[in-house]
Amino acid sequence: MNIGEKTIADAGRGVAGSSGSGIGVIEVTELRRRYGAAGRRAEEGQERGGRGGRRGERGARSRSGARESYEAVHGIDFSVDRGELFALLGTNGAGKTSTLELLEGLAAPTAGQVRVLGHDPFRERGRVRPHIGVMLQEGGFPSELTPAETLRMWAGCTTGARPVEEALALVRLEGRRDVRVKQLSGGERRRLDLALALLGRPEVLFLDEPTTGLDTEARRATWELVRELRDSGTTIVLTTHYLEEAEELADRLAILHHGRIAAAGHVADVVAAHPSHLSFELPDGFHLGDLPPLGELGVVGHETRGRTLRLRTDELQRTATGVLLWAQDKGITLRGLDVRSASLEEAFLHIAKGLENT
Protein backbone atom coordinates (compact mmCIF):
# COMPACT_ATOMS: atom_id res chain seq x y z
CA MET A 1 0.00 0.00 0.00
CA ASN A 2 1.35 3.35 -1.01
CA ILE A 3 1.15 5.56 2.02
CA GLY A 4 1.95 8.72 0.10
CA GLU A 5 4.69 11.29 -0.21
CA LYS A 6 5.47 13.51 2.73
CA THR A 7 5.80 17.25 2.70
CA ILE A 8 8.51 18.01 5.18
CA ALA A 9 7.97 21.36 6.85
CA ASP A 10 11.07 23.51 6.95
CA ALA A 11 10.07 24.44 10.47
CA GLY A 12 11.74 21.31 11.76
CA ARG A 13 15.10 21.86 10.14
CA GLY A 14 18.03 22.97 12.20
CA VAL A 15 16.81 21.51 15.48
CA ALA A 16 19.43 19.27 17.06
CA GLY A 17 18.57 15.60 17.27
CA SER A 18 19.38 13.49 20.31
CA SER A 19 21.19 10.71 18.54
CA GLY A 20 23.17 13.14 16.44
CA SER A 21 22.16 11.19 13.37
CA GLY A 22 19.18 13.22 12.24
CA ILE A 23 17.00 16.25 12.72
CA GLY A 24 15.24 16.69 16.06
CA VAL A 25 11.58 16.86 15.14
CA ILE A 26 10.53 16.68 18.77
CA GLU A 27 12.52 18.30 21.55
CA VAL A 28 11.47 17.94 25.17
CA THR A 29 13.35 19.80 27.89
CA GLU A 30 12.77 19.62 31.63
CA LEU A 31 9.11 18.94 31.01
CA ARG A 32 6.70 18.98 33.93
CA ARG A 33 2.96 18.57 34.23
CA ARG A 34 1.11 19.02 37.46
CA TYR A 35 -2.58 18.27 37.87
CA GLY A 36 -4.83 19.79 40.44
CA ALA A 37 -4.34 22.85 42.62
CA ALA A 38 -0.88 23.93 41.56
CA GLY A 39 -1.33 22.87 37.96
CA ARG A 40 -4.86 24.17 37.50
CA ARG A 41 -3.84 27.10 35.40
CA ALA A 42 -2.26 24.84 32.85
CA GLU A 43 -5.23 22.48 32.89
CA GLU A 44 -7.67 25.36 32.41
CA GLY A 45 -5.94 26.20 29.16
CA GLN A 46 -6.34 22.63 27.99
CA GLU A 47 -8.29 22.06 24.84
CA ARG A 48 -10.39 19.01 24.31
CA GLY A 49 -8.85 16.41 22.12
CA GLY A 50 -10.85 17.34 19.05
CA ARG A 51 -12.81 14.10 18.99
CA GLY A 52 -13.63 13.92 22.66
CA GLY A 53 -12.10 11.11 24.66
CA ARG A 54 -11.34 10.88 28.31
CA ARG A 55 -9.68 14.22 28.78
CA GLY A 56 -12.89 15.88 29.91
CA GLU A 57 -13.33 13.20 32.55
CA ARG A 58 -9.79 13.70 33.76
CA GLY A 59 -10.28 17.44 34.20
CA ALA A 60 -13.44 16.76 36.13
CA ARG A 61 -11.61 14.31 38.30
CA SER A 62 -9.04 16.91 39.09
CA ARG A 63 -11.65 19.59 39.84
CA SER A 64 -13.62 17.26 42.05
CA GLY A 65 -10.55 17.20 44.27
CA ALA A 66 -9.99 13.46 44.09
CA ARG A 67 -6.31 14.31 44.12
CA GLU A 68 -5.57 17.97 44.69
CA SER A 69 -2.13 18.31 43.22
CA TYR A 70 -0.08 15.71 41.49
CA GLU A 71 2.99 15.99 39.31
CA ALA A 72 2.43 13.35 36.66
CA VAL A 73 5.41 14.41 34.53
CA HIS A 74 8.43 15.17 36.60
CA GLY A 75 11.09 16.98 34.60
CA ILE A 76 11.81 14.80 31.58
CA ASP A 77 14.09 15.35 28.57
CA PHE A 78 14.24 13.56 25.27
CA SER A 79 14.22 14.23 21.58
CA VAL A 80 13.06 12.33 18.54
CA ASP A 81 14.71 12.54 15.14
CA ARG A 82 12.96 12.71 11.82
CA GLY A 83 11.75 9.32 10.67
CA GLU A 84 12.39 7.79 14.07
CA LEU A 85 9.93 5.75 16.09
CA PHE A 86 10.13 6.53 19.78
CA ALA A 87 8.18 4.44 22.29
CA LEU A 88 7.07 5.61 25.72
CA LEU A 89 6.66 2.69 28.10
CA GLY A 90 5.63 2.50 31.72
CA THR A 91 3.14 0.94 34.10
CA ASN A 92 -0.39 2.33 34.49
CA GLY A 93 -0.15 5.90 35.72
CA ALA A 94 3.54 6.28 34.87
CA GLY A 95 2.79 9.47 32.91
CA LYS A 96 2.78 8.32 29.27
CA THR A 97 -0.52 9.88 28.22
CA SER A 98 0.19 13.02 30.27
CA THR A 99 3.44 13.41 28.32
CA LEU A 100 1.89 12.63 24.97
CA GLU A 101 -0.83 15.24 25.49
CA LEU A 102 1.87 17.88 26.00
CA LEU A 103 3.57 16.83 22.77
CA GLU A 104 0.24 16.95 20.96
CA GLY A 105 -0.36 20.50 22.19
CA LEU A 106 -3.53 19.50 24.04
CA ALA A 107 -2.26 20.97 27.30
CA ALA A 108 0.39 23.44 28.36
CA PRO A 109 3.28 22.17 30.48
CA THR A 110 3.51 23.38 34.06
CA ALA A 111 7.21 23.94 33.39
CA GLY A 112 9.79 23.08 30.79
CA GLN A 113 9.55 23.16 27.04
CA VAL A 114 8.23 21.13 24.11
CA ARG A 115 9.08 21.80 20.50
CA VAL A 116 7.45 19.93 17.66
CA LEU A 117 8.79 20.80 14.21
CA GLY A 118 10.48 23.77 15.86
CA HIS A 119 7.29 25.20 17.42
CA ASP A 120 5.49 25.17 20.73
CA PRO A 121 2.59 22.79 20.02
CA PHE A 122 0.30 24.48 22.56
CA ARG A 123 0.97 28.16 21.89
CA GLU A 124 1.61 27.78 18.16
CA ARG A 125 -1.02 25.16 17.60
CA GLY A 126 -2.01 26.56 14.21
CA ARG A 127 1.52 26.02 12.89
CA VAL A 128 1.92 22.54 14.32
CA ARG A 129 -1.55 20.99 14.00
CA PRO A 130 -1.61 20.64 10.19
CA HIS A 131 1.54 18.51 10.34
CA ILE A 132 0.62 16.10 13.12
CA GLY A 133 -1.73 13.14 13.44
CA VAL A 134 -3.11 12.13 16.82
CA MET A 135 -4.59 8.80 17.85
CA LEU A 136 -6.02 9.24 21.31
CA GLN A 137 -6.18 6.44 23.85
CA GLU A 138 -9.97 6.58 23.64
CA GLY A 139 -11.36 8.33 20.60
CA GLY A 140 -14.95 9.48 20.57
CA PHE A 141 -16.93 9.19 17.35
CA PRO A 142 -20.56 9.97 16.68
CA SER A 143 -21.96 6.45 17.03
CA GLU A 144 -24.65 6.84 14.36
CA LEU A 145 -22.18 7.60 11.57
CA THR A 146 -20.40 4.97 9.50
CA PRO A 147 -16.59 4.85 9.17
CA ALA A 148 -16.85 6.30 5.65
CA GLU A 149 -19.04 9.16 6.90
CA THR A 150 -16.80 9.76 9.90
CA LEU A 151 -13.73 9.99 7.67
CA ARG A 152 -15.52 12.21 5.15
CA MET A 153 -16.61 14.56 7.92
CA TRP A 154 -13.08 14.67 9.33
CA ALA A 155 -11.56 15.11 5.87
CA GLY A 156 -13.67 18.27 5.54
CA CYS A 157 -11.64 19.84 8.35
CA THR A 158 -8.27 18.50 7.21
CA THR A 159 -5.98 20.19 4.70
CA GLY A 160 -4.66 17.83 2.03
CA ALA A 161 -6.64 14.86 3.36
CA ARG A 162 -6.18 11.44 1.80
CA PRO A 163 -9.14 10.07 -0.13
CA VAL A 164 -11.52 8.36 2.30
CA GLU A 165 -11.22 5.02 0.49
CA GLU A 166 -7.43 5.13 0.82
CA ALA A 167 -7.67 5.82 4.56
CA LEU A 168 -10.12 2.93 4.97
CA ALA A 169 -7.84 0.60 3.04
CA LEU A 170 -4.79 1.55 5.11
CA VAL A 171 -6.46 0.19 8.24
CA ARG A 172 -8.29 -2.60 6.41
CA LEU A 173 -11.76 -1.28 7.14
CA GLU A 174 -13.02 -1.23 3.54
CA GLY A 175 -15.42 -4.06 4.30
CA ARG A 176 -16.88 -2.15 7.24
CA ARG A 177 -17.14 1.26 5.58
CA ASP A 178 -20.95 1.43 5.80
CA VAL A 179 -21.53 -0.13 9.22
CA ARG A 180 -22.53 2.27 11.99
CA VAL A 181 -19.72 3.04 14.40
CA LYS A 182 -21.81 1.75 17.31
CA GLN A 183 -21.85 -1.65 15.62
CA LEU A 184 -18.08 -1.84 15.15
CA SER A 185 -16.00 -4.03 17.42
CA GLY A 186 -13.54 -2.39 19.81
CA GLY A 187 -10.63 -3.33 17.53
CA GLU A 188 -12.40 -1.91 14.47
CA ARG A 189 -12.99 1.38 16.28
CA ARG A 190 -9.33 1.47 17.18
CA ARG A 191 -8.49 1.07 13.49
CA LEU A 192 -10.91 3.85 12.58
CA ASP A 193 -9.13 6.01 15.12
CA LEU A 194 -5.85 5.26 13.36
CA ALA A 195 -7.37 6.07 9.97
CA LEU A 196 -8.44 9.47 11.32
CA ALA A 197 -4.93 10.13 12.62
CA LEU A 198 -3.50 9.27 9.19
CA LEU A 199 -6.01 11.26 7.18
CA GLY A 200 -3.89 14.40 6.87
CA ARG A 201 -0.70 12.50 5.87
CA PRO A 202 1.00 13.72 9.04
CA GLU A 203 4.74 14.27 9.30
CA VAL A 204 4.56 13.51 13.00
CA LEU A 205 2.25 10.85 14.35
CA PHE A 206 1.27 10.36 17.98
CA LEU A 207 -0.22 6.98 18.82
CA ASP A 208 -1.54 6.35 22.32
CA GLU A 209 -1.78 2.56 22.77
CA PRO A 210 -2.61 1.99 19.10
CA THR A 211 -3.09 -1.77 19.27
CA THR A 212 -4.93 -2.17 22.55
CA GLY A 213 -7.93 -4.39 21.91
CA LEU A 214 -6.74 -5.61 18.51
CA ASP A 215 -6.52 -9.32 17.78
CA THR A 216 -3.14 -10.76 16.84
CA GLU A 217 -3.66 -10.47 13.09
CA ALA A 218 -4.90 -6.86 13.26
CA ARG A 219 -2.05 -6.00 15.62
CA ARG A 220 0.53 -7.34 13.21
CA ALA A 221 -1.12 -5.53 10.30
CA THR A 222 -0.97 -2.30 12.31
CA TRP A 223 2.71 -2.90 13.05
CA GLU A 224 3.35 -3.32 9.35
CA LEU A 225 1.53 -0.09 8.57
CA VAL A 226 3.38 1.79 11.31
CA ARG A 227 6.70 0.46 9.96
CA GLU A 228 5.79 1.59 6.44
CA LEU A 229 4.91 5.04 7.73
CA ARG A 230 8.18 5.28 9.60
CA ASP A 231 10.15 4.05 6.61
CA SER A 232 8.53 6.73 4.46
CA GLY A 233 9.85 9.38 6.87
CA THR A 234 7.02 9.85 9.37
CA THR A 235 8.24 10.59 12.87
CA ILE A 236 6.25 8.52 15.35
CA VAL A 237 5.82 8.58 19.11
CA LEU A 238 3.78 5.78 20.56
CA THR A 239 2.84 4.53 23.97
CA THR A 240 2.21 0.87 24.55
CA HIS A 241 1.83 -1.76 27.23
CA TYR A 242 3.03 -4.45 24.83
CA LEU A 243 6.76 -4.84 25.22
CA GLU A 244 6.84 -7.01 22.12
CA GLU A 245 5.38 -4.06 20.22
CA ALA A 246 8.13 -1.79 21.47
CA GLU A 247 10.77 -4.39 20.60
CA GLU A 248 9.29 -4.82 17.12
CA LEU A 249 8.86 -1.17 16.27
CA ALA A 250 10.89 1.21 18.38
CA ASP A 251 14.17 2.71 17.28
CA ARG A 252 14.54 4.16 20.76
CA LEU A 253 12.38 4.11 23.84
CA ALA A 254 11.99 5.61 27.28
CA ILE A 255 10.60 3.77 30.27
CA LEU A 256 8.70 6.15 32.54
CA HIS A 257 8.31 5.49 36.22
CA HIS A 258 6.37 7.88 38.46
CA GLY A 259 6.69 10.63 35.84
CA ARG A 260 10.45 10.29 35.44
CA ILE A 261 12.50 8.59 32.76
CA ALA A 262 13.97 5.55 34.47
CA ALA A 263 15.72 4.22 31.37
CA ALA A 264 16.07 5.41 27.79
CA GLY A 265 17.95 4.59 24.64
CA HIS A 266 18.06 1.97 21.92
CA VAL A 267 16.21 -1.18 22.91
CA ALA A 268 19.42 -3.22 22.95
CA ASP A 269 21.13 -0.69 25.24
CA VAL A 270 18.24 -0.54 27.68
CA VAL A 271 18.19 -4.33 27.84
CA ALA A 272 21.97 -4.61 28.11
CA ALA A 273 21.92 -2.41 31.20
CA HIS A 274 20.10 -5.19 33.04
CA PRO A 275 21.56 -8.45 34.28
CA SER A 276 21.09 -11.84 32.69
CA HIS A 277 20.21 -14.89 34.78
CA LEU A 278 21.40 -18.42 35.23
CA SER A 279 19.57 -20.82 37.52
CA PHE A 280 19.78 -24.49 38.43
CA GLU A 281 19.10 -26.90 41.26
CA LEU A 282 22.00 -27.51 43.59
CA PRO A 283 22.46 -31.31 43.68
CA ASP A 284 22.04 -33.08 47.03
CA GLY A 285 25.13 -32.74 49.16
CA PHE A 286 26.21 -29.49 47.45
CA HIS A 287 25.93 -25.99 48.86
CA LEU A 288 26.41 -22.48 47.53
CA GLY A 289 29.84 -22.34 49.13
CA ASP A 290 30.96 -25.32 47.02
CA LEU A 291 30.82 -23.22 43.86
CA PRO A 292 33.88 -21.22 42.78
CA PRO A 293 33.82 -17.69 44.29
CA LEU A 294 30.79 -16.00 42.70
CA GLY A 295 32.72 -12.78 42.00
CA GLU A 296 35.18 -14.78 39.88
CA LEU A 297 32.23 -16.11 37.88
CA GLY A 298 31.06 -12.57 37.12
CA VAL A 299 28.00 -12.93 39.36
CA VAL A 300 26.55 -9.65 40.63
CA GLY A 301 23.83 -11.11 42.85
CA HIS A 302 22.09 -14.32 43.75
CA GLU A 303 18.95 -15.73 45.34
CA THR A 304 18.18 -19.20 46.63
CA ARG A 305 14.74 -20.73 46.79
CA GLY A 306 14.82 -24.20 48.29
CA ARG A 307 17.52 -26.05 46.33
CA THR A 308 17.24 -23.66 43.35
CA LEU A 309 20.01 -21.14 42.95
CA ARG A 310 19.52 -18.08 40.72
CA LEU A 311 22.59 -16.10 39.73
CA ARG A 312 22.49 -12.59 38.25
CA THR A 313 25.30 -11.64 35.93
CA ASP A 314 26.39 -8.97 33.49
CA GLU A 315 28.73 -11.50 31.84
CA LEU A 316 26.48 -14.40 31.00
CA GLN A 317 29.02 -16.36 28.96
CA ARG A 318 31.66 -16.17 31.70
CA THR A 319 29.20 -17.20 34.41
CA ALA A 320 27.71 -20.03 32.36
CA THR A 321 31.14 -21.34 31.37
CA GLY A 322 32.36 -21.23 34.98
CA VAL A 323 29.31 -23.04 36.32
CA LEU A 324 29.35 -25.71 33.61
CA LEU A 325 33.07 -26.39 34.03
CA TRP A 326 32.55 -26.68 37.77
CA ALA A 327 29.68 -29.17 37.25
CA GLN A 328 31.77 -31.20 34.81
CA ASP A 329 34.67 -31.22 37.21
CA LYS A 330 32.43 -32.50 40.02
CA GLY A 331 30.73 -34.99 37.68
CA ILE A 332 27.26 -33.64 38.45
CA THR A 333 24.19 -32.88 36.35
CA LEU A 334 22.56 -29.51 36.97
CA ARG A 335 18.82 -30.15 36.96
CA GLY A 336 16.55 -27.33 35.81
CA LEU A 337 19.45 -25.46 34.21
CA ASP A 338 18.14 -22.23 32.71
CA VAL A 339 20.41 -19.65 31.07
CA ARG A 340 18.57 -16.47 30.16
CA SER A 341 19.72 -13.23 28.58
CA ALA A 342 18.19 -10.02 29.83
CA SER A 343 15.04 -9.04 27.95
CA LEU A 344 13.07 -5.85 27.62
CA GLU A 345 10.45 -7.48 29.81
CA GLU A 346 12.98 -8.05 32.58
CA ALA A 347 14.32 -4.52 32.23
CA PHE A 348 10.77 -3.21 32.40
CA LEU A 349 9.78 -5.28 35.42
CA HIS A 350 12.97 -4.30 37.19
CA ILE A 351 12.09 -0.63 36.70
CA ALA A 352 8.40 -1.12 37.45
CA LYS A 353 9.28 -2.69 40.79
CA GLY A 354 11.35 0.40 41.55
CA LEU A 355 14.56 -1.58 41.68
CA GLU A 356 16.61 0.71 39.49
CA ASN A 357 18.74 2.08 42.27
CA THR A 358 19.13 -1.08 44.28
Ligand SMILES: Nc1ncnc2c1ncn2[C@@H]1O[C@H](COP(=O)(O)OP(=O)(O)OP(=O)(O)O)[C@@H](O)[C@H]1O
Ligand atom coordinates in the same frame (compact mmCIF):
# COMPACT_ATOMS: atom_id res chain seq x y z
N1 LIG B 1 -6.83 15.18 35.23
C1 LIG B 1 -6.11 14.59 36.14
N2 LIG B 1 -6.13 15.02 37.42
C2 LIG B 1 -5.36 14.44 38.36
N3 LIG B 1 -4.51 13.43 38.14
C3 LIG B 1 -4.47 12.94 36.88
C4 LIG B 1 -5.26 13.49 35.82
N4 LIG B 1 -4.98 12.80 34.70
C5 LIG B 1 -4.06 11.86 35.03
N5 LIG B 1 -3.76 11.94 36.34
C6 LIG B 1 -2.79 11.13 37.08
O1 LIG B 1 -1.51 11.32 36.49
C7 LIG B 1 -0.79 10.10 36.52
C8 LIG B 1 -0.31 9.77 35.12
O2 LIG B 1 -1.44 9.43 34.34
P1 LIG B 1 -1.28 9.03 32.80
O3 LIG B 1 -2.65 8.79 32.26
O4 LIG B 1 -0.42 10.00 32.14
O5 LIG B 1 -0.49 7.65 32.92
P2 LIG B 1 -0.23 6.55 31.82
O6 LIG B 1 1.20 6.17 31.95
O7 LIG B 1 -0.69 7.02 30.49
O8 LIG B 1 -1.16 5.38 32.34
P3 LIG B 1 -1.99 4.24 31.54
O9 LIG B 1 -0.99 3.24 31.11
O10 LIG B 1 -2.90 3.70 32.59
O11 LIG B 1 -2.71 4.90 30.40
C9 LIG B 1 -1.73 9.06 37.11
O12 LIG B 1 -1.40 8.90 38.47
C10 LIG B 1 -3.10 9.66 36.94
O13 LIG B 1 -3.97 9.25 37.97
